[in-house]
Amino acid sequence: MRRLVLCMLAILATALPAWTEQVKGSLLIAGGDFRLDNPGWPRLVDLAGGKGATILVLPTGSGDPVGSGGRIVEHLRGLGANAILLPLAEKGFDRPAADIVTDPVWIDRARHAGGFFLVGGDQSRYTAALLRADGTDTPLLAAIRTAHARGAVIAGSSAGAAIMSATMIKDAPETLDLLATGPIAGRTLGPGLGFIGPDWFVDQHFLARGRFARTLVAMDSAGYTRGLGVDENTAIIIRERKTAEVVGASGVVVIDTRTARRVPGWPFEQTGSVLSLLRDGDQMDLATGDVTPGSARADAPILPTSPGFEPDPELPATLATGDILAPWQFGRLMAQVLESRKGEATGLAFDAATPATRPAFRMLLTRNANSRGWAGDGITVLNLTIDITPVRMADPLFSPLRP
Template sequence: MGFRRSGRLGANARRFFASRRRSAATGLATKRHAIASAVHDAPLQGRTRWAGGASAANMALMRFLFRLLGLLLCAAASAHAGTAIVIGGALKSDNDAVWQRVVTEAGGNGAYIAVFATAAGNPERSGAQIVAALARRGAVAELVPVAPRLRDVDLATQLADPVLIAKVAAARGVFFSGGAQALIVDTLQPGGEPSEMLKAIRQVFDRGGVIAGTSAGAAIMSRMMFRDPPDNLQILKGQWRERRDFDRGLGFVGPELFVDQHFLRRGRIGRMLPAMRALGYRVGIGVEENSAIVVKGDEIEVIGARGALLVELGDASSDERLPYFNLRGAQLSYLDRGDRHQLKTGVSTPAPHKLREPRIDPAAPDFKPFLRTSDYFLDMLGDNTLVTAMVQLLDGTEPEVRGLAFRARPRPDDLAPDVGFEFRLYRGPGLVGWFSSALGSDDYTVLKARLDVVPVRMATPLFTPIPAH
């Protein structure tokens, strides 16, 4: 990032934990069988009998046993809940942390993973690249021929093919390629109704498998998604079409989490904030390129080359009197690779190598800022500008950092060419962070920075030459 401040399990451990998981699964199955047998074979004792012939005591016993069986089945379902891996796009073929994690979550060597290049412009090429990358990590991967742009393939026939559907349902993992996310939902969920193929994919997830997707394949992971939106500034200005620019996603990360991709490189905070407010989300996460988040239950883990930006709007408010988007009190956290976040508790935990370093707390009496810059950023939607500003806020001398988002050369169709937005990052309760160079780069974690966004009127033209005297 341009800043500087001065493991794997062993084979025996892996075998031990694997045996423990097998023993637990066997024990649970044995308990379910024993309970069912007890219910079936319970003797009828006592004089008082109900219409079905069982005594009151036995009815109470059976109610208890059925309740216990239900709890055990719920526990079994929770133990086997699926995993979603949301990849921020531009995933490199040598990113072992992400590719290997997909295979590991699917069951490791020999796991069958169904690859959907449904969104791709060239499904054959994209699918072949994904299949090869997964195969190099030990998976048995196969391209599923379900894509509108596949040549010489009848899409409707493939979607309804019972043999193909059964094969997908039996997979341990599913991987969605990048491209156009609208093609995924239009193909698998036409008119908002799940196809039989989508039902098969959900079976993989419900059975404890992994659903992974990169770029467009990541966009479909939340309940609602961007479909084909205009650029970030247009969305900030309110120039977007509610029924055309977003759509229903497939919802593998649950109903309460909104996700976006290519996030920091493309400055997509500009579209996430208005979308979250419009769609009623309180928590969102934007994943950077060549990085991923692993969502399992209520835990998020960041893996890959960079990180992800967590956006929390639970305490945010807007001034409805202003004619353009505005926001006060948003909370931003930059989670770096190895960091984790608990959705239920809202607690973020830095990676172990970060926790070995001193915590950076601007509110501490002994805080000594490392960064002496006090920049005003002229493109807050630029490549990684937001995280750079957050680091300056955490480890710098000033209690706030400001910047602008605007278009110096407005487009002809811009209905508000003179409108821009000022971003104000500022310190609040809980702002802390960590720094480490243990992984070979200058890596920060920044938790609980506050953000206000207000519309401003830009000069038109932005500047004029100084005349000669």
């Protein structure tokens, strides 16, 4: 199965543009639920060129393109941008998408725009509209790439974030099924638009929906070793594919599997993946992985290997959870592992209704000699290791305490 998925993605990749050109533009990748009071919005206007800059809003992924796109246009205009709704969607507009992507007027507007915003919804609608049947760029997408290479910002939330990598998750099954049997050929993974370049995989709603496990499977299946998991109401700003900065209320998980060991076959088994959790204001060099903490945390380092390290006394001696895929659970565990006495946490992922009939998974999150972080409004966590091992659960899981 994995070989088939890789072959399909390799064929699709041949239709993508070359990545050798220099890109002067920025990306603003939001993980969904990108609220209008998030400081990322004025940053988007600044990246597009400041007040008066033209930003084209693409509502293509939305089920209500006119309504959702219109609200974002209004908000960006309130911030001083010359925001314009680009009428590219399956419904809601008078002209079909095939006309818009070849329209010289819209192509010219895109080529000279300072920025683009891709509305959330269904990411497959973006690739269906902006890529030809053979996977090559439509004229409109080519114009967007030209503008980005010259300096324009491309932003997107939720589905607009999923399309940022060259391969995206299209329609993932339940995470336990994905861990048990792997991606479904032709359905789970598909071509994205690749604005971030060839080296990074992107997933969204990351902590709010417990998506770290599905991302690890997708990265392994598609051949990625670096990934970004962007949480809700949070964005990561990437400049010229070189540096990244986190903006917003939650965080971004950076995934590095370059030193991981993958046991062949399914169910999924992998050890040694390295994870970091970046918070608002944190910056990272994408080439070296070096992290500079945000000013709110820079003066409060957490150094577990230092002689003066004091574990959080309120944390239990043993960290464990029976549902590591639960909403927000993984982000909490990462912070707790960094500050705990033992520096490890065990989590389980299984089907409680029929625990013995489906593969279950034990996930061990551990601190190591390179783990460190900073405290403040949200804890930055660097270099934890995760091991995922298939296990068998008992059925029943429990028995009555009294007869």
